[in-house]
Amino acid sequence: MKRIFHLGILFFLPFFLSSCGYNSLQTKEEAVFKSWADIESTLQRRADLIPNLVATVKGYAAHEQETLQKVVEARAKASSIQLSSADLSNPAAMQQLQAAQGELSSALSRLMVVVEKYPDLKANQGFLDLQNQLEGTENRINVARQRYNEAVELFNGSIRRFPESLTNNILLHLDKKEYFKADEAARTAPKVNF
Secondary structure, eight states: OOOOOOOHHHHHHHHHHHTTTTHEEEEEEEHHHHHHHHHHHHHHHHHHHHHHHHHHHHHHEEEEEEHHHHHHHHHHHOOOOOOOOOGOOOOOHHHHHHHHHHHHHHHHHHHHHHTTTTTTOOOOHHHHHHHHHHHHHHHHHHHHHHHHHHHHHHHHHHSSSHHHHHIIIIIIIOOOOOOOOOGGGGGSOOOOOO
């Protein structure tokens, strides 16, 4: 009788272990890390484009030095903040990164307003190419943020649902990941005057 009991345990053990979520939780956490790396990659692309954009505008709008300087400073600040995968569970670190990226977006918006004053600049092919690349990069950043938030939603839901929550509490001890949120400035609609 004991032997049948042990054979039964050995028979059902693989089914129990395959449904406990140990591997799927780790796969989902890796998806969060990969999604975060995609955001970092696109943010780096934007940071790399900005010096070329500033140099092009500088040639046309030398007296707009203050706006150009703010873009350069915002880029430096945003580029200096680096998050490790461990920081994805730290709300303060995420908020700091998002605030710096929001300042950069705001500075770039002000730069585009300056550009409107210079018809020759707007017609310059080099500037138009840079502007298109920057616009494409902003779209990529938005898509990467959405994908990251989807991965975080799946991961956070998994560590809270049974049986994966049990596996996480006993074996893995993985922390909830923070969503990428809009900065405070994005909550206010911009005012457009004609």
